[in-house]
Amino acid sequence: MSYLSFEARLAEALAQLAPVELPVDERPALALGRPPRKEMGDLAAPAFEFAKRAKRNPAELAKEWEARVRAALVHETPEWLEVTIRDVKAFGPYLNLFFDPGSLAALVLGDVVAEGATYGQVAPGSGPKIMVEYSAPNTNKPLHLGHVRNNLIGMSLSNLLAAAGNEVIRVNLVNDRGIHICKSMLAYQRFGNGETPESTGEKGDHFVGRYYILFDQLVKEEKATYAQKQGVDLAQFSKDAKKGLEGDALKAREREEEAFDAQFEEASELMGAVREMLRAWEAGDEAVLALWKQMNEWVLSGFRQTYERMGSKFDYWYFESNTWTLGKDLVEKGLETGVFERHDDGSVWAKLESKGLADKVVLRSDGTSVYITQDLGTAVLKHRDYGMDRSIYVVGSEQQQHFKNLFAMLELLEFPWAGGCYHASYGMVTLPHGMGRLKSREGTKVDADDLLDTLHDLALAKIEEGGYAESTDAARETAETIGQGALKMYVLQVSPDKNIQFDPNETISFTGDTGPAVQYSHARIQGILRKGLEQGKVTADQLEGGFLGHGLVDASLLVEAEEQEVLKKLADFGTMIRTSAENLTVAPVANYLLDLTKLYARMYHEHEVLTASSPELMRARVQLALAVAQVVRNGLGILTIDAPERM
RNA sequence: GCCCCCGUAGCUCAGCUGGAUAGAGCAGCGGAUUUCUAAUCCGCUGGUCGCAGGUUCGAGUCCUGCCGGGGGCGCCA
Numbered sequence A: 001m002s003y004l005s006f007e008a009r010l011a012e013a014l015a016q017l018a019p020v021e022l023p024v025d026e027r028p029a030l031a032l033g034r035p036p037r038k039e040m041g042d043l044a045a046p047a048f049e050f051a052k053r054a055k056r057n058p059a060e061l062a063k064e065w066e067a068r069v070r071a072a073l074v075h076e077t078p079e080w081l082e083v084t085i086r087d088v089k090a091f092g093p094y095l096n097l098f099f100d101p102g103s104l105a106a107l108v109l110g111d112v113v114a115e116g117a118t119y120g121q122v123a124p125g126s127g128p129k130i131m132v133e134y135s136a137p138n139t140n141k142p143l144h145l146g147h148v149r150n151n152l153i154g155m156s157l158s159n160l161l162a163a164a165g166n167e168v169i170r171v172n173l174v175n176d177r178g179i180h181i182c183k184s185m186l187a188y189q190r191f192g193n194g195e196t197p198e199s200t201g202e203k204g205d206h207f208v209g210r211y212y213i214l215f216d217q218l219v220k221e222e223k224a225t226y227a228q229k230q231g232v233d234l235a236q237f238s239k240d241a242k243k244g245l246e247g248d249a250l251k252a253r254e255r256e257e258e259a260f261d262a263q264f265e266e267a268s269e270l271m272g273a274v275r276e277m278l279r280a281w282e283a284g285d286e287a288v289l290a291l292w293k294q295m296n297e298w299v300l301s302g303f304r305q306t307y308e309r310m311g312s313k314f315d316y317w318y319f320e321s322n323t324w325t326l327g328k329d330l331v332e333k334g335l336e337t338g339v340f341e342r343h344d345d346g347s348v349w350a351k352l353e354s355k356g357l358a359d360k361v362v363l364r365s366d367g368t369s370v371y372i373t374q375d376l377g378t379a380v381l382k383h384r385d386y387g388m389d390r391s392i393y394v395v396g397s398e399q400q401q402h403f404k405n406l407f408a409m410l411e412l413l414e415f416p417w418a419g420g421c422y423h424a425s426y427g428m429v430t431l432p433h434g435m436g437r438l439k440s441r442e443g444t445k446v447d448a449d450d451l452l453d454t455l456h457d458l459a460l461a462k463i464e465e466g467g468y469a470e471s472t473d474a475a476r477e478t479a480e481t482i483g484q485g486a487l488k489m490y491v492l493q494v495s496p497d498k499n500i501q502f503d504p505n506e507t508i509s510f511t512g513d514t515g516p517a518v519q520y521s522h523a524r525i526q527g528i529l530r531k532g533l534e535q536g537k538v539t540a541d542q543l544e545g546g547f548l549g550h551g552l553v554d555a556s557l558l559v560e561a562e563e564q565e566v567l568k569k570l571a572d573f574g575t576m577i578r579t580s581a582e583n584l585t586v587a588p589v590a591n592y593l594l595d596l597t598k599l600y601a602r603m604y605h606e607h608e609v610l611t612a613s614s615p616e617l618m619r620a621r622v623q624l625a626l627a628v629a630q631v632v633r634n635g636l637g638i639l640t641i642d643a644p645e646r647m
Numbered sequence B: 001g002c003c004c005c006c007g008u009a010g011c012u013c014a015g016c017u018g019g020a021u022a023g024a025g026c027a028g029c030g031g032a033u034u035u036c037u038a039a040u041c042c043g044c045u046g047g048u049c050g051c052a053g054g055u056u057c058g059a060g061u062c063c064u065g066c067c068g069g070g071g072g073c074g075c076c077a
Helices: A003-017 A048-054 A058-075 A101-118 A145-163 A179-191 A204-230 A239-243 A247-267 A269-282 A286-310 A328-337 A371-386 A397-412 A448-466 A472-492 A515-534 A561-571 A573-582 A587-606 A615-638
Strands: A043-046 A085-091 A094-099 A129-133 A167-174 A316-319 A340-342 A348-350 A360-363 A390-396 A421-426
Touching: A003 A043, A003 A058, A003 A101, A048 A058, A058 A085, A058 A094, A094 A101, A101 A561, A101 A615, A129 A145, A129 A371, A145 A167, A145 A286, A145 A390, A145 A421, A145 A448, A145 A472, A145 A573, A145 A615, A167 A371, A179 A204, A179 A269, A179 A286, A204 A247, A204 A269, A204 A286, A247 A269, A269 A286, A286 A448, A316 A371, A328 A340, A328 A348, A328 A360, A328 A371, A348 A397, A360 A371, A360 A397, A371 A390, A371 A397, A390 A397, A397 A421, A448 A472, A472 A515, A472 A587, A515 A587, A515 A615, A561 A573, A561 A587, A561 A615, A573 A587, A573 A615, A587 A615
Parallel strands: A129 A167, A129 A390, A167 A316, A390 A421
Antiparallel strands: A043 A094, A085 A094, A340 A348, A348 A360
16 A cells, blocks of 8 residues: 555545544545644644534544544554554644654655656546647747746646646647748848858857847838938837826827837838738748748757757647638638627627627638637647647736637637636746846847856856866756756746746855755765765665665664654655646645755754664665655656756 | 736745645854765744735635736737
8 A cells, every 4th residue: 555545545534433423425525634843743634524514613523533533543553554553632623643653654665665756646647638738939039038937837737747647748839920920031031141050150049030130120220210201209209208298198199109100010111021021921922931941940940959958848839830721610600600790891709798708809801810710720620639638728927818718719619628728827037127147139038048058157157166077078967957957946936827037147046945956955865875885885786776675674763753754745745746736836846845855954964874873774764865866856857857966 | 997917024935725833945143064965954033924804613825995016908929
């Protein structure tokens, strides 16, 4: 029996013993938990539910419950009770159990050793099939800080769901067409002079991004010239100029600006050329398509490098260039069933009033489709391709309304799977006011590659300063592991709906509640094992699957309070995985690892492993340390963080 | 104006779906260790959980209103 099933069995037995007059199958399920302080025992059963049924004071009921449990589980230990109960005691409205430390240690350690890399997981494929869509980059510029958070949430959420037994499909939906893509294409067509990422030695996405920025600059210049000709002062539209305005004056100024922008868009030679290019693309113009293909390949090769570096993986890539015409047939269907309605000007609207939402355009008056129409089509396509039970969209919180509209439409169109769609929203990543040295090529956003480089460099400096490096290569590899560990833990430990203010120079530190602290614990355990082998206290032939072999370890010797705290934490890993997956959040995984390694640090500081008072105790502690390392690897794996052998 | 999210220690954040005396890290102060890697450990200081009501035996957690911050209210994506 595993600890988890032991606890479930125990919960059942305790419920049966509760002093209420209820048939056994009508008794409420017990939610066992850990008492707030260890002096109060190892496991707590709340008496509230039973007290409510019995219409009694919970503390009194707990007192009576205590007596019955004492008679049945303490004095007469049934054979299924793998962890012996030493004592049971009512603390107010709680019934708390005190375990025999030795048998608890044996059960928990046995679980970790037996299950190893799968400890804490639910059997793969036993749950529903879930698709997770994340990343969703545009092919006109490199990935930035926002994409980093998106990828980290997407990757780790996928891993978490897989660990909880679900079949997970990871997909990317690449926005590779549209007016914004044509902008970088046009700039390259006019000013590229045939240069390539190979000829300039640039990463493909940065190469293309440079032309996107160039286009932006050219338009700005054109706009300034145009404004001058028209006798319009652009300065009046600046933030500073608007600061002095209030109410109607401000509104009037903003209307003026809008009108001028619209006028310029029409008159602009560059904008005209871009619109023309988009028309040519849609008409299948060969030269334009060839240029588009070439530039997309450059960008995508750059993305692949960044994904590879971060550990981002996808089972399938959807491209909007293939899906952008989808959805129109759904509109036809919706018109028939009255979900959609055609207005006099020819535009088609989704009637969302019944869902408490405002009506939404799905076809423009010229018959072309909008973003949500495509998304409708893509949703259907995904279900046709994979037939999943749930579909999770990892997309920023600014698109909350969009997904409410989308899911409402899918429901009104009566797709049976519509209820399984979920928007995994997350808050913005903002930069502090001054913005440090991590200015991006665009000047406003932090570039993902720059960010990874900066963290790598910070970690490398620390390694060199501490003299931890054995070779330059090893130092670089460790620096990469640590830099990413710091970033990933920092981003993932906060709940997704919070905005993050990200100061690359100050907020990522390597001490305290950080990724490197968790990694350090792992590295030190490996260090203990290495030292043990060196000193002959542990021999290679004693190791099986990374643990000391069966029969060499008497776990029941692990009775120190600090050891017990670690063991209980290890025991909770599986429950934590399950509830986190149910709640679709990885933050508890990150926080669990920080807690576990803190408890472990306290333990090994207090109780020496290799110099323990007896060889038996020494081996038991080695096994416990190895178990901690295993769970740290399992948890970090979910977060896509590497666990280094040394650092 | 309407809708959504956030507000917990000086700072950055946890808080197990409503339970026991609200916890970490950083910063500050004071200690430990001739190390199993000091990227460590221990102690102290620090809280009207934005404010006001309400529901409940019990509220940081649920409801209502207000205040402050962010986002959204396109025939953009």
